[in-house]
Amino acid sequence: MSFDYDLFVIGGGSGGVRAARVAAADGVKVALAEEDRYGGTCVIRGCVPKKLMVFASEYSGMVDDARAYGWDFQAGDFDWSSFKTKLHAELDRLEGVYRNILASNGVETFDQRARMVDAHTVELADGSKKTAKHILLAMGGRPVMPDLPGAELGITSNEIFHLDKLPEDILIIGGGYIACEFAGIMHGLGVKTTQYYRGAQILRGFDDETRGLVCEEMCQRGIDVHLGTNILEMCKEGDKIWVKATNGDERLFDQVMFATGRRPNTDNMGLEDVGVAMGRKGEVTVDDYSQTGVPSIFAVGDVTDRVNLTPVAIREGMAFVETVFRGNPTKVDHELIPTAIFTQPEIGTVGLGEEEAAEQEPIEVYATSFKPMQQSFAGRAERVLMKLVVSKATRKVLGCHIVAPGAGEMIQLAGVAVKMGATKEDFDRTVAVHPTMSEEIVTMKAPVRST
Template structure:
């Protein structure tokens, strides 16, 4: 008999925690998962999945207009927010059930309670019960940050935005990252007047400058307003229920809803990690080694709570690596090189590998190839939006070290192209590939 109640106790049933629990159980471990909210985590319940469904819904605004240019008699259409909201939430419920079923099918015990750490091998549940485990895996993810200013309580975050009772006529979105820009596009297409407020002078730091500048240009042409270098001072709720947002050095902005999309912080507060001597970094993230082990030998962590790469597929890879290493007899690390990422803005953008600025700093001798074009559909639809594809190569070897694009279906195209970048293919390999015509993706093999 084991001296512990479980071989593995997972705190948090998000993407990383579920994968780690399921695979560990498949390797023969006795596993339990504690989740204080719903099984599925940020991505499934309040993140990328419901948000992508809103993105799909928003695209119909332009598609319906474009259809007229393609010969379709489209009557004036009215958008109904409650219908989309309820359908999206129903899909979230379905996925929550599937994730729960997956854990059940693998014999993982699900405990619907908050769990905190009492010691290297001990966990306390909200009910007061304590359990022991040979290993503890922390996979609680991250939580939206809210600026510390007067009246901040009148705003909402990406956690609450999917539950809005009504579509705001005017919305202020705070932030310049992918969440802010995605919701800016969504609400604009739904008919809201959108003002994006950012404390710095740029959007989407970390993405290639040409690509993000193109998104800014297109967004402004659509009518989205931007306020840069505008840190919040206070938020005032007015008599009619509207909000007046005050920013330093800017005129106040009146709105009906305020969405904070100002980043996410690892959700470690109050978790009891100090009881086991688990070290945190300056952002409150759990410090881990290449094998996801914390400073406490029996406690591991994966996903956003480690603040390495805050992406769902990365958390899943980390959960798999943890399970295979600890219970599968196959120690291995996650390769963080050439991870593709996307922003589901309007239009979307995506990238993999180094940006031009990074390549110039790290390699020096590079060649840059671009294709700046107007997609065929946009031409007939009468839209002036242009796509931009950009390839960065090592000038000496010809190896493609970065690929970035903005335009319709850019994330779908980049996923396949990312394989080529990961495999270390060269510009000549792209040039030697016959174009698939007519398509937007063919621009990848036609760049000069």
């Protein structure tokens, strides 16, 4: 049977674009459909604009620090309009890069929605049908709004980059990394920031000591964090949004942002009709090679809800090409993935948290918390954390956790060592780089806890 294409990719985000580009460069006939903007969540409404907002929000603190170091200048007001214009110009530039990458590699693109018709056929929004030997689902995910009265008055991380003006105050609902990152961003930009989270501590799933310190530092900086708190209802009151919380509070805010979870973009895609199995959140079920139960259909990235990180989607896309088009069956390694969370203070983490590791085997914990030189000299009381979780039996470092400025940069390199199976003694043998914060990772001699 002949097909229009060897590969049809649905979704123009990081995973889909990488798979399409690499396959096309190998001479595979590839098409890709994207109903929104090229670049996906990461480039258009995630990592990239968020990190630029993190940078912008950190300058307010730098001015105070500079004065403490002897510089005599004053900060002006933050100009959201000017920043937003530059931000969106940069996103437009990056989208153009993605489009050019596809075009220069010979990928045919369709700027419209595509849905499945059968195991080898997709239908575009204009009604045309395209056939392909292989189909790759890479539609990504989206933030979800809770089901409560007045929820439509709120925004999500998608809309926060498009605000006409910064609010005077904002309520952020959620305790995951997106909620906590935007709490730091908005506070740093001068917005009075309140955060509600229904759980007992923010950043569920991360090392307890790490998330405890981050929450403490967020509160110290002036973010009004309420744990064990959710909202019951919202309604418009003048120019404000009235919010009633589970703790009995009734308050008014200019903006309410929900960061209460994400779902895969599998609605109305026709997947059930062609026999593609999905989980309870709508995630596409795949095997170790990203293949669905329908042999011609594969899926990568957030649509599979495995590890929802851009570099993971890219690796899954590469492994898909290796498996399907290069005759080299390749599994994606989802173990020991270094991760940065751009809270303020920043987190870098790789491997197991203390609690998770202790459930698996006897461990030793090496940790130190201190005031770093730069901030201490400026009169700030902020603390950083360096922590290693070590197996008693093998001496391998099972987890490394850093809370500090630049933690994301540090964990990338620490991640190499942990991925290689470095032992605590390997860390000890490494000479410290002085004076740095990260030198503490190799100078901790005695465990603080042992289980």
